[in-house]
Amino acid sequence: MKLKFITTNEGKFSEFNDALSGADVNLERLNMSYPEIQTESLEGVIAFGMQWLDKKIHGPYVIDDSGLFISELNGFPGVYSAFAFRALGNAGILRLMGGMRNRKAIFRTVIGLSINGHHSTLDGECEGTITATERGESGFGFDPIFRPSDSTMTFAEMNIGEKNALSHRGAALRKLKNTLLSSPLR
């Protein structure tokens, strides 16, 4: 089955490709953006985006919205993670958290799948902590400062397979793979 992944983020595309191997999917990247609304839920961004994209895209497609929700920062940067990363970087988050002892954070992903106008959402989350310094160079975004609870490494210290095994996006991608494998539209 041919599936378009609409994303400007090359790192996400690599993770999708890795996780969907064996799903008999021919994933094609469409490097375009779509309107993302300001809301405090990833689900809201995805629903609005699919409504807009349905009018523009022919054939099945997926989109992904993810965010890092830090407890002591009231969920910041959350839905605005991409913007906050561009403006403040990892250094900005570490500065905001200077001296904070509660470093709990959750990475969340919501994937939207549209097949013939039928929408599904697949989500995943990963609990962890914000490290004291940046560690590692793989991945993208906030990966160097996030260590999942089940690991001693940050996401940026892992390869794609290791990251997908533990990450929010990996969890959502396993659900996506199952959905695709059981789809009557294959």
Add this chain to the structure above:
Amino acid sequence: MKLKFITTNEGKFSEFNDALSGADVNLERLNMSYPEIQTESLEGVIAFGMQWLDKKIHGPYVIDDSGLFISELNGFPGVYSAFAFRALGNAGILRLMGGMRNRKAIFRTVIGLSINGHHSTLDGECEGTITATERGESGFGFDPIFRPSDSTMTFAEMNIGEKNALSHRGAALRKLKNTLLSSPLR
């Protein structure tokens, strides 16, 4: 003329009312929200909002989108000021800027006016600096940490009239008042 101001922000409504006195406008507040897209320009948010609102609102209306753009933070919080204020507050901005000597910032407003499906935008800006501590209790949002270049006081140390005389929103509101006074639809 009857004009609806669609805003969930009571402080903005007070500033509009103060600045539009003498414009022969009956300003009515509509406490509802509309989709705001994630973009790096206030103009983008306003244009998208008016497109959506045109289908819902009868009669002339205005909306306001404003943001604080801090040089050393690459324009953060900018278009996401309302969200960043809720999550981080003034204390968060001061923490982010700890030790930074360049404290230049610009407050910007874009007002969208829709009359019979015809759209105008009126903008205003105010240069200033981010103070070292919070000062004053008037206004709202980042007012306690922003001191306009032409004043020794922060916005939060001024009354509404003083703030409107110097502020980004006041400048945009003077343009709005002129536009309304010269409108053939009065």
